[in-house]
Amino acid sequence: MQLGVIGQAVGLFAVTNIDDIVILALFFAQGAGHPNTTRTIAIGQYLGFAGILVVAVAAAFGATFLPSQVVPYLGLLPLALGVKAAVQAWRHRRDEEDDEGTGGGAPAFAAVAAVTFANGGDNIGVYVPVLATAGAAGMTVYVVVFLILVAVWVAAGRFFATRPIIARALSRWGHVVLPVVLIGIGLLILAEGGAFGL
Incomplete structure (x- = not known):
């Protein structure tokens, strides 16, 4: 039974977080x-x-820290970070030869955390019913598997960002792609959640 739960947890994590690998690769390039x-x-x-x-x-235990009407506004986090990254890229556009197109500066862990949380806001709606029906033992398995897979995802993002062809592309275009991706994620979260009547 536990093997089945582990397999379900792996599948659920992979399906709901596939876009995070792209974002992580962009952060590694930055x-x-x-x-x-x-x-x-x-x-x-x-x-x-x-x-x-x-x-x-x-x-899943019945507490609601985030009312459902608040979730769409999580899109404001990646949107704001995307605008900030775009402004930084614009300011450092002349430094491309020196910085190899990174737009200057490594990502802060708070920015990575904010984007991860906001991008996963819609995952909460998927996770809650699964965790609520899994029972305490099943829920523990899901949480442990998810936390192990976060490390796998970070490693995958780093792997893709360090492949020579991908690394060259990210080095050349990452400072442009990162703001576009973050702004796109923000707008998508806002629009799909019906924020501001979108």
């Missing part, structure tokens, strides 16, 4: 050449995902 980038991104990813799990587990 932090290329800066010390402690992997640790910073891993801490941010774990903090953001821990926030998602806390809300999902609490909701």
